Amino acid sequence: MNRQNRRQMLRLYLGMLLSVLLASLFFSGLYRFNNKYTQHTTQPINGLLILSEADMEQHPSRYLWHDWAYYPNVLLTPADFQDGDPDRYMTYVNLQSGNRMDLSGQSGQTQLGCGTYLLRIQVPSTRISYSLGMPEVFSAYQLYINGDPALSIGNPDPDHYRDATGSRLVSFFPDENGMITILIAVNNQSYFYSGMTFPPAFGTPQALNYTRGIRLGLRLCTIFTFQVAILICGYFWLRTRHKNTALLALLCLLMIGWTVYPLLHTLFLLPVFPTYWLETLCCYGTLTLLLYLHNQVCGIAATASRISCGVAVGICVGVSVYFFGAASIPDWGIAAVSRLLAGYKLLLSAYLIFTAFLTARKSEKNHRLFYVSLFFGCACLWDRIYPAYDPIFGGWFLEWVCTVLIYMLATMLWKFLAESYTQNRLLQQQNHNAEKQLIMQTNYTFQLREQVEIRRRFVHDFRHHLRTLHTLAEQTGDQVILEYLDSVGEYSSGSGKIMETYCGRPAVDALLFYYDNLAEIQHIDLSLQFQIPEPFSMTDVELCTLLGNLLENAVEACLRMPPEATKRIRLKTACKPAFWYMVIENTYDGMLAPKEQQGFFTRKNNSEYHGIGLSSAMHLVEKHKGTLDVQPSAELFRVGIMIPIEK
Known part of the structure; x- marks a missing residue:
């Protein structure tokens, strides 16, 4: 390894360490400062929260996640509390994604069932209004505040059950004693998350609306950015017909479908299915398409690319089956699927890091892709280290890193x-x-x-x-x-040799005559059988450009062969009712040099003209809605062209 390579590898390793350090600091910072569970605010204890005026001035809003009184397997109403707390089994729970409706664990389907959450808040006696920001609750609930119905999402009644999901903001006044009693009766018969898995927000209407506005505004900006990216990709696709451009547009569309849920849940009441199925499918579809584009950028071998993308597609199909059977999956099945998906994300991050590292070793311009892959791996790792994370602003760890990875791939693709x-x-x-x-x-x-x-x-x-x-x-x-x-x-x-007539067009005949003489001088066996239909969409200029590029490549390939080798060029055309066909084949030395990212082959000494001839020919053929196929074999290099005949 020479000195330049050693320096390149040293920069790569230093960049790797710096990327891991910055990513860890970033996700730790999100967990610490952008997390509903880590706010330094007064929390309920044993179902009671007492707030002073100083508490409200210092923190006009807070997230209520600690020590809710929970009555499992029963839907209670304020009437059940008229004579004090009912004589039923009750426990205190924290609101998090691992909650279960049936705490006994004996039914085998503990995510299904019903329950009632109770929280009392003592506020200062000042007669002002307060608000409660209700997040998504799975899967239907009735909210009571101070004994009065305040909000109903879906229908939790077992005889008329109807699931729904939505985020709402409810404003109210405390009673004359400054007490606020929050009662939430929840029923879940359709989803593998249960009841209250996200903490509600409590505070003054101004504070909650301010936080809510910032959160939705940031989400709108992100979605708008993806929409602009889709428009740019659409423009480039119309101009270049590059497949990866269309895939990047689809990737941005999937990202919108994955991240738009806060807006949808704020504006509409939606059924649990297919809302969350589509959201999750967009998530894993985004990962699948990111993996495919990553393989394209890194130049991964076809077999490895098919296997990795096949596994990703299988995960998408499995997630869909999982959602369709959510109501009948036992608790142990849900836990197994959760571990499987977590393992898949870690395995995916390891694959991205490894392949990006191999690519970065070959070219310094791919170092950024490697660093972003490390960022992705750190996101998956810290997501497992910090399970109790619910962002106040922005998205989850995986949303952040996928957004960065899309921007990175988009930058590389758009530059190309x-x-x-x-x-x-x-x-x-x-x-x-x-x-x-x-x-x-x-x-x-x-x-x-x-x-x-x-x-x-x-x-x-x-x-x-x-x-x-x-x-x-x-x-x-x-x-x-x-x-x-x-x-x-x-x-x-x-x-002297008199110029022959090949097709009746003087310019084309002159060009073919030139290469006929050149082949004779260079001792190349040239066979020309050229005819064109009348009328034909190609002009003389376009035909000369097409034939000149292909015959020049063929002559150069023959001249690179050993002197004793047989040098031969065959040009044949055929006119059919609907298509004009042309095949040009030549002997060559069997050595091909692929041009990066285009698939064209060139052996020219001047790199400025690499692939231009074949690229120009392909451009002309595509202009006339035709196809150009390159078919190299061990001894012959063949180019086939088919152009439709417009009548």
């Missing part, structure tokens, strides 16, 4: 597309200039051909005059004139 677009524009300008020159050469060829025809007629007619003079000289016996005429006749017969 911009370079390709610029090269394409330059190529079009070069073709335009070549067309002008070719038009002038075509006019000159017409004039030259007319002069040649005039000369040929003159020589032909002059021979008749010479024969006549020769006969007259014989009759008069003038030997001097006879000798002179015989010497003129020797030179007047001519010996």
Whole structure:
């Protein structure tokens, strides 16, 4: 390993350590400062929260997640508390995703069932209004505040059960004693999350609306950014027809479907299914498409790419089956699926890091992709380390890192597309200039051909005059004139090769004649069977550009062969009712050099012109809605072209 490579690897390892450190600091910072569970606010104890004026001034809003009184397997109403707390089994629970409706654990389906949550809040006696921000509750609930119905999402009644989900903000006044009693009766018969899994927000209406506005505004900005990306991708796809551009647009669309849920849940009441199924499917669809584009950028081998993408697609299918059977999956099945999906994310992050590392070792320009892959791996790791995380602003760890990874891939892809677009524009300008020159050469060829025809007629007619003079000289016996005429006749017969007619178009015939002469000089066996239909959509300029590029590549390939090798070029065309076909094949030395990201083959010494000839030919063929196929074998390099004939 030379000094430059050692320096490159040193930069790679230092960047790796710095990326892991920054990613860890970032996610630890999110957990510490952007987490509903880590706010330094007064929390309920044993179902009671006492707030002073100082508490409300210092923290006008807080998230209530600690020590809710919970009555499992029963839907209670304020009437059940008229004579004090009912004589039923009660426990205190924290609101988190691992909660279960049936705490006994004996039914085998502990995520299903019903229960009632109770919390009492003592606020300062000042008569002001307060608000309660209700997040999504699974799967239907009735909210009572101070004994009065305040909000109903779905229908928790077992006889008329109907699930629904939505985020709502409820405002109210405490009673005359400054007491607020919050009672939430929840029933879940359709989802594998149960009851209250996210903490409600409590505080003044101004504070809650402020936080809510910032949260939704940031989400709108993110979605708007993805929409702009979709429009840009659509523009580039229309201009270049590059497949990865369309895939990136689809990736941004999936990301919108994954991250739009806070807006949808705020604006609408939606059924649990298929809302959460589509949201989760967009999540794992995003991971699948990210994996595919990652494989494309890194140039992963086809077999490894198919296997990795096949596993990702299988996960998407399995998640769908999981959602369709959510109501009948036992608790142990839910736990197993949760561990499987967590393991899949860790395995996916390891795959991305490993493949990006291999790619970064080859080229320094791919270091950024490797660092973002490390960022993804850290997100999956810290997601397992910090399970009690519910963001106040922004998204979850995986949403953050997927957004960054999409921006990274988009930057790399758009840079490549911009370079390709610029090269394409330059190529079009070069073709335009070549067309002008070719038009002038075509006019000159017409004039030259007319002069040649005039000369040929003159020589032909002059021979008749010479024969006549020769006969007259014989009759008069003038030997001097006879000798002179015989010497003129020797030179007047001519010996040059006359230009042939291949297709009847002078410019095209001139080009084919040039390569016919060149092949003869270079001792290349050239066979030309060229015809075109009338009318044909290609102009003389386009045909000369197409044939010139392909024949030039073929001659160069033959000249690179050993002197003793057989050098052969075959050009054949066929006119069918609907299509015009052309096949050009040539012998070559069997060595190919792939051009990165285009799949074209070139052996030119000047890298500036790598792949331009075949790229120009493909551009012309696609312009006329045709196809160009390259089929190299061990001894022959074959290019096949098919163009529809417009009638």
